[in-house]
Amino acid sequence: MAADKGDSMTDADGGPDRHIPVLLKEVLTAMEPAGGDVMVDATFGAGGYTTALIRAGASVIAFDRDPDAIAAGASLKAEHGDRLTLVHARFSELLDHVEPASLDGVVLDIGVSSMQIDEAERGFSFMRDGPLDMRMGRSGVSAADVVNRMKANDLARVFGLLGEERHAGRIARAIEADRLKEPFTTTRQLARMIERVAPRKHQDRIHPATRVFQALRTYVNDELGELAEALFAAERALKPGGRLVVVTFHSLEDRIVKRFFQDRSGKAAGSRHLPEQIDRAATFTPIGKQPVTAGEDECQLNPRARSAKLRAGLRTGAPAGAVQMSILPVPNLAALAAFGG
Template structure:
C-alpha cells in the first residue's frame, strides 16, 4: 500500500538531537514506536517520515499538546494515536490500546519550548505570568507550593531539585514575603530570589533559574515520572527494542545513566546528595539492556548555535535484551526522591 509521506519537522519547535535520536532508534522495519513526551510532535513527525508503515503512539499530559497534535493525527492516515496522560504509565496506556509490546520508545524529558514560551503557564520569569508550572491542568501549582509549604520543605526542594546552594536564604525570603501577602506571579518570585542569589557572570543565567527548576520538578514530580517511565519502557519493549532518552540537566541524566548502567550489569552508584541512601551501590544480575550509545551524545556546535536551549541536552540509548523483566531498582527510585538535607553546612 502506498502511503502519503509525512514531511519532516519544520518551524520553531524542531526537537534537539533529532538526527542522533533517529540514528539511535534505527526505525526502518519496525512496527510500533512510542513518543512518551509528544510536545509539539517533532520526534513523532520525524518517526512517521522515517518509515511509511510505522505506527506511533504519542503521549502527553498537557491537554494543549494533545489538542495541538490534531492536524498531525489527521495527516497520518491512521498511523498516529495521541493519548492524554503521564508517560510514567506508558505501559498502561499501551495496554488500553490493545498493544502488548513496542519496538521503539523515545522520551524527551523536562519542560517544552511551547510551555516556556507561554507566560500564562508560569514556567518562565522572562515574561510575567501566574505562578503555575503545571504540565497538566490539575493538581498543586507552584503558587500553592510557594505559599503553603513549610520553610524546610521549600529549602529542600530548591536545594535538591534546583541545585541552588542558597536555598535556605531563598526559602527564608519566601516565607518572610508571603507573610505580607500571597506570591502569585513569576515576576514576584523571580525578584525575591534575585534579592538573595547573586548573578553568576560566567554562566549568565538568571539568579532565579535554579529555584524555578526545583519548584517545577516538584510540582510535576518530573524525576519520579522519569523513573516510572524507564521501568515501564523496560516492561513494554520487545527483545531488540530500543529506548532513547534526551535529558536537559544533571538530575535527569544521572537517573538515566544509572538505570542503563544497572540494567547492563553494572552497579548503581550513590548520589552525591544521598550517600546514606545507597551505601554500596545496587548490583543487578538481570541484564535487560545493552548500550546503543557509548556515553552521552551531545548536540553539535552548529545545533547549539541554531538553538541555544539545546546546549545542556544529552542523549542516551539502549537496546532491550531477551532477559525477563527484573524487579524495579530501589536505588533508581531513591535518586528521584526528596531526601532530608543535612542541616549543617550543606546550604548557605
C-alpha cells in the same frame, strides 16, 4: 539540576525553539525506525520526533500529560491517520495504554516543552509575567501553592536538592517572611524577590531565579519520580530488540538514566545508591558510545541543544527487572508535606 548557562528560564529548560527537536538525527540513528514498527514518543510536545519517526515508516503512539499538546496534535493526526495515536497521559502510565513486550522503540525528551515556556499563563518562565503555576497537566498542586504554604525548611530542601541552589535557605526564609505580607501569585513577583535577596554577581550569566524556578517545576510535576517510573515501564513495554532512547537536559535527570542503564546492564552492582546485586541477565545493552551530545553546528542553530545528553539501550530477551527507585539521585521529595502539615 545543573542549569544551562543563560539569562532566561528558556535557556535553562530547553526552549524556546518550538520547531527544532534536539538531537533529531542522533535519536533516529539510535531508534532505527522502519516500516511496520510501532514506537512510542513518550513526550510528544510539538511532535518533532513523532513526525520524523512516521516519515521513516513507523507507526507512533504519542503521549503527553499536557492536554494542550494533545489538542495541538490534531492536524498531525489528520495528516497521518491510523499511523498516529495521541494519548493524554503521563509517560509513567505507559503500560496502561500498551501491552507488555509490544513496542519496537520508546523515545523520551525530558526537556520542558517550548509551547509551555512560551505561554505566560502557564507560569513556567519569569521572562514572561504570568500566574505562578508550572503544572504540566493543568491539575493538582501549583507552584503558588508550594511557595505560599510550604514550610521554609522544606522549601529550602526543594531548592537545594532539585535546583542545586546555593542560597536555598536564604531564599526560603525570605519567601516565608514576604508571603505574610502578600501571597506570591505571579512569576515576576517571585523572581524579583529572589533578585533582591540573592542578587546576581557580575560574572554570573545565569539569572538568580533560574534554579529556584527549575526546582519548583520539578517538584510540582514530580519530574524525577515520573522519569524513573517511565524507564521501568518502557523496559516492560519493549519487545526483545526494542530500543529505548532518552534525551535529558539536566544533571539529575541524566544521572537517573545513567543509573538505570547501569543497573540493567546485568553486571554486579553496588553503591550507596543501588543495593549490591549478583550478576544477572542484562535487560539492556548500550547502543553506541554514551552519552551522545550535540555538535557545535546544532548548538549554534538551536541553543537548547547545548545541555542535551542522549543515552540509549537495546532491549534483550531477559525478563524485566524489579523496580528500583533507588536510581533517584536525591530523596523523593514528592512526599513532602506541601502545605506545612
